[in-house]
Amino acid sequence: MTAEALAISSEGLTKRFGGQLAVDHIDLAVPRGAVYGFLGPNGSGKTTTIRMLLGLAYPTSGTAQLLGVPMPEGTVSVLSRVGSLVEGPAFYAYLSGWDNLARYDAADRSASSKSAAARIGQALERVGLTAAARKRYRNYSLGMKQRLAIAVGLLRPRELIILDEPTNGLDPQGTREVRALVRQIAADGITVFVSSHLLAEVEQVCSHVGVMRGGKLVFQGSLPELRHTGAARITVVTADVAVAAKVFGKLGLADPSQGEDTITAEIGDAEPEVICAELVHAGVGVRGLSVESPSLEDLFVGLTGEGFDVDH
Amino acid sequence: MSTISQAEVPAGATGGRESVAYVRGNLRFFLNELRLVFFRRRNQLLLLVVVLFPLLIGIGLKLAAPASHGGEGGGGGPASGGAAFFNQLAGNGVFLTFIALSLLLILVLPVVISVISGDSVAGEAGYGTLRYLLTVPAGRTRLLAVKYLAIVVWAVTATVIVSAVALIVGVILFPVGPVTLLSGTTVSLGTGLVRVLLVTLYVCAAMAALGAIGLAVSTFTEHAIGAIAAVMILVVASEVVDQIPQFATVAPYLPTHWWNSFDSLLRMPVDTTTLWHGLLSFGVYAAVFCAIAWARFTSGDVTS
Numbered sequence: 001m002t003a004e005a006l007a008i009s010s011e012g013l014t015k016r017f018g019g020q021l022a023v024d025h026i027d028l029a030v031p032r033g034a035v036y037g038f039l040g041p042n043g044s045g046k047t048t049t050i051r052m053l054l055g056l057a058y059p060t061s062g063t064a065q066l067l068g069v070p071m072p073e074g075t076v077s078v079l080s081r082v083g084s085l086v087e088g089p090a091f092y093a094y095l096s097g098w099d100n101l102a103r104y105d106a107a108d109r110s111a112s113s114k115s116a117a118a119r120i121g122q123a124l125e126r127v128g129l130t131a132a133a134r135k136r137y138r139n140y141s142l143g144m145k146q147r148l149a150i151a152v153g154l155l156r157p158r159e160l161i162i163l164d165e166p167t168n169g170l171d172p173q174g175t176r177e178v179r180a181l182v183r184q185i186a187a188d189g190i191t192v193f194v195s196s197h198l199l200a201e202v203e204q205v206c207s208h209v210g211v212m213r214g215g216k217l218v219f220q221g222s223l224p225e226l227r228h229t230g231a232a233r234i235t236v237v238t239a240d241v242a243v244a245a246k247v248f249g250k251l252g253l254a255d256p257s258q259g260e261d262t263i264t265a266e267i268g269d270a271e272p273e274v275i276c277a278e279l280v281h282a283g284v285g286v287r288g289l290s291v292e293s294p295s296l297e298d299l300f301v302g303l304t305g306e307g308f309d310v311d312h
Numbered sequence: 313m314s315t316i317s318q319a320e321v322p323a324g325a326t327g328g329r330e331s332v333a334y335v336r337g338n339l340r341f342f343l344n345e346l347r348l349v350f351f352r353r354r355n356q357l358l359l360l361v362v363v364l365f366p367l368l369i370g371i372g373l374k375l376a377a378p379a380s381h382g383g384e385g386g387g388g389g390p391a392s393g394g395a396a397f398f399n400q401l402a403g404n405g406v407f408l409t410f411i412a413l414s415l416l417l418i419l420v421l422p423v424v425i426s427v428i429s430g431d432s433v434a435g436e437a438g439y440g441t442l443r444y445l446l447t448v449p450a451g452r453t454r455l456l457a458v459k460y461l462a463i464v465v466w467a468v469t470a471t472v473i474v475s476a477v478a479l480i481v482g483v484i485l486f487p488v489g490p491v492t493l494l495s496g497t498t499v500s501l502g503t504g505l506v507r508v509l510l511v512t513l514y515v516c517a518a519m520a521a522l523g524a525i526g527l528a529v530s531t532f533t534e535h536a537i538g539a540i541a542a543v544m545i546l547v548v549a550s551e552v553v554d555q556i557p558q559f560a561t562v563a564p565y566l567p568t569h570w571w572n573s574f575d576s577l578l579r580m581p582v583d584t585t586t587l588w589h590g591l592l593s594f595g596v597y598a599a600v601f602c603a604i605a606w607a608r609f610t611s612g613d614v615t616s
Contacts, residue, residue: 054447057613079449086447090440094352103441106344107450109337152444 007032007191012062022048024215035186037202038195040212046195080110083153084162089145093138123151143174163194213304230294234267237288345462366412370481408482422547428466429526430539432459437534437616452610467519475512497580511574518571521594524601531608534616
């Protein structure tokens with residue numbers, strides 16, 4: 001894929017804090033128009049990576065490009081086309097939601113002051129905070145704070161939105177709201193890069209995923225590609241396990257394992273119908289037959305190892 | 313998907329229209345920063361303190377005036393600047409401005425400047441708003457410039473308030489007329505008021521330089537209170553060292569050494585050498601610490 005077709009790319013991007021490698025030579029490739037889930041346990045280097053992508057932190061080595069523009073050199077020129085939410089919402093507690101957005105809008109040197117009110121109004125409407133626009137930020141609920149943070153990203157027409165843990169600390173209702181918002185943004189053709197330690201969040205909205213573990217990018221690709229990395233297995237329930245094992249052997253199914261009345265193996269390219277027919281032909285009484293792909297959760301645990309925080 | 317038009321990108325401000333938009337954009341950010349500083353309750357309370365001090369000093373001196381009246385002025389060795397003003401006050405209310413400025417320069421004005429300047433970058437970092445401002449993107453150098461300009465406006469405002477309130481209180485409580493300067497020369501009230509203005513501007517310059525120190529300290533931490541305290545400790549340490557005769561050789565290089573030198577403006581002829589030394593000191597301090605702030609802020613990672 002050429003650099004122009006990528007919304008985010010990096011080559012050997014590395015960040016070292018003291019003696020510790022927080023981000024270790026990662027090569028990101030986020031296609032334009034994708035919803036890219038950036039997964040990994042807490043402390044795997046996701047936020048540090050995002051900080052480098054946004055020019056907040058400087059890489060120890062390696063390069064990164066946002067929309068084809070090298071970072072951090074292009075920070076000022078490219079970031080007006082990129083909306084972002086980094087590490088949770090941060091606003092002035094004593095200002096209203098509107099005034100908070102006006103503050104960030106005023107800081108944007110490329111934004112015209114004439115259309116400021118219209119921009120702020122639209123951004124608030126998009127995240128459903130119009131009614132709370134004049135309320136002080138300190139009186140906002142957590143979900144409202146999160147949505148206001150997303151509204152900052154929506155102040156200008158963007159080509160790329162980077163959301164770092166957008167549902168962190170939200171209740172299921174808030175999580176659903178944010179997920180709906182991400183879908184809506186993506187439907188407008190905007191590339192979305194969303195980091196999360198929650199598998200479910202990513203699975204439901206993303207087209208592509210990158211998985212971080214200990215500062216390394218251990219997987220990157222589309223969701224179907226990720227599914228393919230895990231081999232589907234066939235499970236047969238029968239009293240004649242020994243005979244079934246012979247059939248499996250004849251068919252060349254890999255990694256068979258027998259239980260008391262079940263036998264499983266990797267199905268590979270074989271058709272389940274064919275396997276069933278062969279079993280019946282061999283006189284195996286088939287009580288049950290199923291084909292299962294490993295859940296994404298299993299794949300993630302496999303990629304990220306123990307301690308991956310998938311449950312909450 | 314919509315993309316922003318090229319006209320909105322300030323590509324080196326090539327055309328006239330673009331440079332107008334560039335200036336307007338910067339002005340909007342600056343005005344927003346001023347709004348943030350001046351509309352914040354805490355800061356408004358600080359300004360209230362700045363209003364109250366000259367008022368209380370004026371009332372206090374008025375109440376004490378009969379007792380001190382007719383005291384032997386000028387006796388007892390070289391009187392400090394403050395003491396010299398006190399003797400003049402009974403004769404002319406204009407002197408309350410000089411008294412108020414020299415008293416508030418000891419602690420109150422430095423505190424008021426330290427709070428805003430120490431908070432400037434560290435406060436944003438502590439709130440986490442700094443990372444949002446930078447990804448908006450505000451531009452690091454631009455943000456720092458806006459911060460420092462706002463600090464200067466704040467310093468000027470606080471100083472002018474002290475002068476103005478002291479002048480009004482002085483005029484109300486004490487006699488007003490031709491001004492007798494510290495050197496004994498009497499000038500017209502108009503000339504006296506011009507001197508008040510010049511003294512005020514001199515103190516503004518001193519406080520603006522202190523603001524640069526606060527800005528620089530502020531870029532090194534995300535704890536606003538720490539930055540504010542550090543600047544205050546620096547001011548007090550400088551004032552203490554300035555008082556110790558053994559350190560006389562370093563005294564002229566201290567940040568606070570020239571603050572009270574505005575009494576040169578209250579003599580005839582004006583000792584311009586001292587004034588220029590003072591202004592040079594403020595200029596160097598402002599330039600050096602703005603450079604430190606810039607070097608630190610544009611090269612460091614934002615981790616808050």
